[in-house]
Amino acid sequence: MDWIRILLSRFAALFRSKKLDAELDEELRAHIDLAIEENRGRGMNESQARTAALRAFGGITQIRETYRVQRGLLGLEEAARDIRYAIRQLRKSHGFALTAILTLALGIGAATSVFSVVNAVLLKPFAFRDPDRLVVMRESVEDKARSERTAIPDNYRHFLRLKKGAAATLEDAAIFAQRGVSVSPNGDHPHIVGAITASPNLFRLLGVQPILGRDFAEGDAKKGADDVVVLSYEGWQSFFNGDTGVIGRTLRIGGQPTTVIGVLPPGVRFPQIVLAPKIAFQEFARDALLFEPLAPSERDLNADMGNFNYKAIARLKPGVTLAQANAELEALQNAYTLSAHLPLHFGIALMPLAKDVASGVSGALWMLFAAVGAVLLIACVNLANLQLARAVNAERETAVRAALGASRGQLARSRLAESLVLAFAGGAAGTALAFGGVRLLIALAPANIPRLDEVHVSTPVLLFAAGLSIAAAIAFGMLPALRSLRVAPQAVLQANSTRAANTQESRRTRSMMVAAQVACTVVLLIVTSLALRSFSHLLRQDRGFDASYVTLAQVDLFSPQYGDSSNTYKAAKLSFTDRALAALGQLPGVQSVALTSVAPLTGETWVDSLTRPDHPVPAGKEPAINVRWINPDYLPTMRSPLVAGRNITDADRANPYVALISERTAREGFPGEDPIGRKITDLVPDDKHPITVIGVVADARINGLKDNAAMVYLPYWAFTPWTLSFLVRSSQPSDALIPEMRRAIWQIDPQLAIPTLKSMDEQVSDSVASDRFQTMLLSGFGAAALFLALLGVYGVLAYSVSLRRQEFGVRIALGSGKSALIGLVLRQAAYPVLIGTVVGLAMALIALRWVHSLLYQTPVMDPLAVGGSVLLLLVAASIAAIAPARRAASTDPMRALRME
């Protein structure tokens, strides 16, 4: 512990140095006085005594200096001197300082902003107890097409058995479903909020306790007792304005009075967990504001096949690995599949909660992080180059200082101090920028990025920024600092011009750095152009439908008269739909009104299997299809062409058991057959009536632009869904139409929620929001990298030309032509650029393997993207090189020679 004491006393001394200096002087004077006295006692005269005393003492000044160093904080004073000196030097060349600080600020600001997103979305643990032990539990089935297992949502009955059986590895498990519900707190038009219906142990499993009221009890999960609700903190704020007397009050959820029993603490946000990795629901991408107990239905308790409608979260016992839990659960599933003679072989798929929540975005985010890191790296190389040039310029000064006795450490330190000052200023400015950058990112980011509301500049983010600044200072300050170690004073002082500076060696260092910059830029440009290609392909390919001039309104029939507890609900739903279609058709400029049960581009939903009585296949082996309930005007409104058979007509209303199938469904369900006239069954809920295929519709990317979906369209007369999407084709712009549509719908039923009301163009654009986000950020980073690389090439070349003025003068005097000189300079630029390009291409080969999965139908070796990037870089580099080259060629030989 000695060193702590020493450090403390040295630190304390820092603040009292004046007083301590005086004390030391006093002590030393006493020493000399005492010595003089003794010497005089031995018979010396005054001056002899003084001389002898001083001689015996040694150098007073040296002693004082040693004493001060001993007293001071390990070179802190010296460091302060270095920093003061650095600031003075930087002020002298403020142009350089400003450029450097700005470059750094932008680099650090961008990297910090992206990191704050990475931190919140991918790194920050959840606010639950021991979040590392939480896993998302899904079942799995064999995917015959790809001979691998696919995760599917959970079946309630299977879950109960698994929870009971997995005693060795699971501490607890909860099952839940996520949905949208309509809430009308003040009797207004209702709106749709996210809700979770969960087994009553969910909060105990997560380690969350209500701040008001109580947690769910087992008794709440019974039909009849389940009309209770726990509010999230945000829900409490928005429905009851944070009223502390909320417990026992009533909230109407889907028209049903529900009693509030608890409120969760702030900061507890239940993450978005997808049903299965391949199923994306736009409508569920809402934060859960409500939690209701899950009271299992008869079907939940008895169905072994089908009813895979749930998600499950489990807590591993301490020390249990994912693999152990997987093995135990897998064995349980195996045993049950065999003993219950299930037609499908079920397995298990566990995923750590954090990884599961981030799985959809982690690849893209890490790529963006890598890209912004590359930009920062390029910026650092630029600064290193500039610093190196400054170090070379200051070589004479360094040599003088070395000759006067400055140690190598001191010289290197004062060089490094300059970089530190720059990095500190740049880091501070960058952190300030990051506050704005984070806001910008949140504004641009697509809604499907989980935990986006947790993104802000937090302590870890600030630490990251600080670390980054120091790393940057070391990165661009080390080389020049090391260089000043190697200055040979004699050689430099004897040379009578700056030509000594432009040695072969330093030129090589600078060229290497340019090559590194170019290599990074090539990689970034290729990735960016691939992302751009991928995105434009996504937007420009044929969709199979036409979204322009169409406005979308989604209406949820969540009021009691439409609920299946009412006897007349079928008629109520049907009559509302008919009236709404008619009313919307009356609006000015409307050409046609379509109905579909699921808003376009919201992912795979209502997935069922295609069952053919004439062609039975083993259960679970039927092709999967998306069922949509439509009206006859759906195809004309969406401009989806019919390729065979006929459309649904009003004449089918009396006998609505007809279906349209998409080309893909025809291919997969009726391979090599004519599907028209064939029967299919079991698509209408609770109705075994066979359905006749009457037409085939051209494939359309109606669930998402990335895939042609396998669809089956049925008339809404056979079954009217609870969520209705009206698509209105009109000559009127959406902006004008939207209020009209809202009024028309609420005129029929004011208690209906309209969660979505926007143009289809907007819907298309929203559906590719994450691709756009990725492309946009990458383009920004790519442009920044190109610009920085351009600066790098220009800076190095311009500097080298300015050093070689005399040489060019001599060359011109000896008869060298202008074009020869331009060629000379360009050749000098060409080597690092070409080497960098080749290295960059090699690096891109490695990087692209990883990026591949983030691209949509774009080959990584896309010649246009790769060739275009390289060409762009070479053109930019040539532009950067041409100005210095021309300056070299225009050297006035007389003036250059006179400079000697």
Next chain:
Amino acid sequence: MAESKSDVLQGTLDLMVLKTLESMGPLHGYGIARRIEQVSANTLSLNQGTIYPALLRLEQRRWVKSEWGVSETGRRAKFYSLTRSGRKQIEQEIENWERIATLARFLAPSN
């Protein structure tokens, strides 16, 4: 290399200062310097001034403490004395020295 040599010298000087204070009691810097000169009988030629960084070093380690007092000749001077941990340190340092001395005897030419 040069560093390790001065380390040994520093250590020696420190120990001599501690030893002096142990045998003489509280003493000012000049007194300590003179005493060391006498004891070492000029085998250790040092500038008296070097005693002060050494004293500061020992004070920072809390082995000695200092206070202002008045010398026998009536001059104001800073007096140094051993602390408890300083006394303990002497034992330890002496042990170290004995180990080295044993080694030195072992290494000495045996004639």
